[in-house]
Amino acid sequence: MHNPERNKFSFRMIAALFAFILPVMGFANSWTLTDPATIDVAYSVSWSGTVSYNNCVVMLEAQAPGATTWQAFGSSFPDSNRQVSISGNRPFNVLGSWQVRVVQYPGSGAAVASTRSFNVNPAVIDTIDPTTPSNVTVSNLTYNSCNVTWTAATDNVGVTGYLVFLNSTQVASATSTATTLALSPSTSYTVSAVAMDAAGNTSEPSILVPFTTPTQPVVTLGWTAPSSVTTGSYAQVTWVGNASASTVLMWCLPPSGGAWSTCGGGGGTTNPKTVNGGWTPNQVGSWTFQVRDGPYATSSVLSSFTIVVR
Numbered sequence: 001m002h003n004p005e006r007n008k009f010s011f012r013m014i015a016a017l018f019a020f021i022l023p024v025m026g027f028a029n030s031w032t033l034t035d036p037a038t039i040d041v042a043y044s045v046s047w048s049g050t051v052s053y054n055n056c057v058v059m060l061e062a063q064a065p066g067a068t069t070w071q072a073f074g075s076s077f078p079d080s081n082r083q084v085s086i087s088g089n090r091p092f093n094v095l096g097s098w099q100v101r102v103v104q105y106p107g108s109g110a111a112v113a114s115t116r117s118f119n120v121n122p123a124v125i126d127t128i129d130p131t132t133p134s135n136v137t138v139s140n141l142t143y144n145s146c147n148v149t150w151t152a153a154t155d156n157v158g159v160t161g162y163l164v165f166l167n168s169t170q171v172a173s174a175t176s177t178a179t180t181l182a183l184s185p186s187t188s189y190t191v192s193a194v195a196m197d198a199a200g201n202t203s204e205p206s207i208l209v210p211f212t213t214p215t216q217p218v219v220t221l222g223w224t225a226p227s228s229v230t231t232g233s234y235a236q237v238t239w240v241g242n243a244s245a246s247t248v249l250m251w252c253l254p255p256s257g258g259a260w261s262t263c264g265g266g267g268g269t270t271n272p273k274t275v276n277g278g279w280t281p282n283q284v285g286s287w288t289f290q291v292r293d294g295p296y297a298t299s300s301v302l303s304s305f306t307i308v309v310r
């Protein structure tokens, strides 16, 4: 039977329901990409929608043409209504079919929205080289290493790294504007830097900066002592060597034996260590010198030497 009051009630119920549902529907599963699409290299991809949890992280991932792995290029967190808006930029710089998807973690790892596929406009694939790095500077030059820095290059899409050349041979790569190089002593070099972008374009090399490494410092290892010593005369005995011990001491023993006594001070904390022994012999015969890594009773011998006193 026709009932006007009941129809009016049903209409109000439906209107209220739509008022509740429409905002949610307007949020759900909305890509900036249409499928299929053709986009620019630097296109920004966005997705808004609803995920299964509100305590998860939502990732925007891309798969390059021919690739089998997904790479994240954006992340976001849903609100208390499980709604999330996420966007990301990455260089879409390879011709072919790209895919992007939205995944929530933790969870099944499966896409929470349909995967979108698209192509990059061939007209906008990056063929433009980065600018040339400038102000290449060599610092902290030693006989076997140096630091090299330069001013960053620019690129229409983005500089992804640098190659560093010594005498036209690539010896290092860097994602920052500095690197350390291994060198040989007494050698002349030229150094230059080249900038790269993600599409494999490279800049012209920077100007060649020449430099020459110094000679390697000469360290005399072992004992130095007078060739002839007479009793009662002052003599200097020196030992220079590489020792891992933090402190080294020189000890000496007279020909008659008996007790060892210290003949030299500590050897410092960096290699090579040097121990100088000021010594006035009072016995004829063969004196024994030892360098030890500490007190005589508890240390081990690093080096030994004898001096004959006449």
Ligand SMILES: [Ca+2]
Pocket: 126, 127, 128, 129, 130, 155, 156, 157, 158, 197, 199, 201
């Ligand atoms: Ca470029």
